[in-house]
Amino acid sequence: MQSGAHSLNNFDLLRLFAASSVMLLHLCDHLGYEVSTLRVFLDPFPGVPIFFVISGYLISKSWQRYPLWRQYALNRVLRIFPALWVALAVSLTTVFAAGFVIDADPLKIWLWVAAQVSFAQFVTPSFFEGFGTGILNGSLWTIPVELQFYCVLPLLLAWRPLIWSAGVVSIGACVLLVDKSMALPGGIVLPWQATLLPNLYMFAMGVLLARHFEALRRILVGCAHWWLLAYIFAFVFARRFDVTVGTNHPNAAVMLLLAFLVISVAYTLPSLSTRLLRGNDLSYGIYIYHMVVANYLLEVEVPSLWLAIASTLLLAAASWWCVERPALALKNVSLNRATPAT
Helix, strand or coil: CCCCCCCCCHHHHHHHHHHHHHHHHHHHHCCCCCCCCHHHHHCCCCHHHHHHHHHHHHHHHHHCCCCHHHHHHHHHHHHHHHHHHHHHHHHHHHHHHHCCCHHHHHHHHHHHHHHHHCCCCCCHHHHCCCCCCCCCCCCHHHHHHHEEEHHHHHHHHHCCCHHHHHHHHHHHHHHCCCCCCEEEEHHHHEEHCCCHHHHHHHHHHHHHHHHHHHHHHEEEEEEEEHHHHHHHHHHHHHHHHHCCCCCCCCCCHHHHHHHHHHHHHHHCCCHHHHHCCCCCHHHHHHHHHHHHHHHHHHCCCCCCHHHHHHHHHHHHHHHHHHHHHHHCCCCCCCCCHCCCCC
């Protein structure tokens, strides 16, 4: 979920697609709308894996060009936390606006707030069980995963075989751990899907494509249509034999084709994002606000899909213009300029 200054590639457009896909599926599921037809078009392109591949690609390029720990950490903080903190304030405002009373010990509430503003957004306390879906903003489980990616990336790039090894270990962890949970002190339950291990293989694919981009340029730049055909064929074939695809943790072989497709799309008709988005990136806002809107509408018993979409887009635009863009202006290194299209 990285952003940055505008450049000649389609990463902003890809992020917008991924965030919109997650939003539409979540809103339809939770607001009670039929989604079978929509899933035919969106299931082959799961939003979270697309985000993880883009993250691995762009952040590794940024680190390779400017391997400075202080600037690296500052850029990550500026991208993630200002908008996230504002979204938390908006989330709590919707709780109070809906007339929901939080019945819990003040210490537990403050501990939950501390988790939300730091690195444990997966924490889902019981005192929100009666509000909306019962989880204030369930989509945020990917934020701790991203933060873990940021921490291990410099280590992976320090020794190239580590990237391959981490990917292999992650594939095994995905099979064994993704549906399990671990109890932590204080009654906190950590779902394994919110940890580094089951997700690292997707991030590592983006890192590897970044490391070998020049060698792969001829089969990536301007070749998205061929990768799309190959990926759709593999996806249909996998579905035919009950191979796991279309989820947040897809089969590794099919996921690799999706990773190639994502990076190829970024450098096919690379001015498309420029013409359509004009450098604006609402993807992060869409991602962090759509479940806030869904929970509020469920609580006030107005489960309107169109109102949910419109409200999410309005909040995302406000987040971009008022919070994210000013924060990103403080960055000295733009991720989107990491690799030229030509």
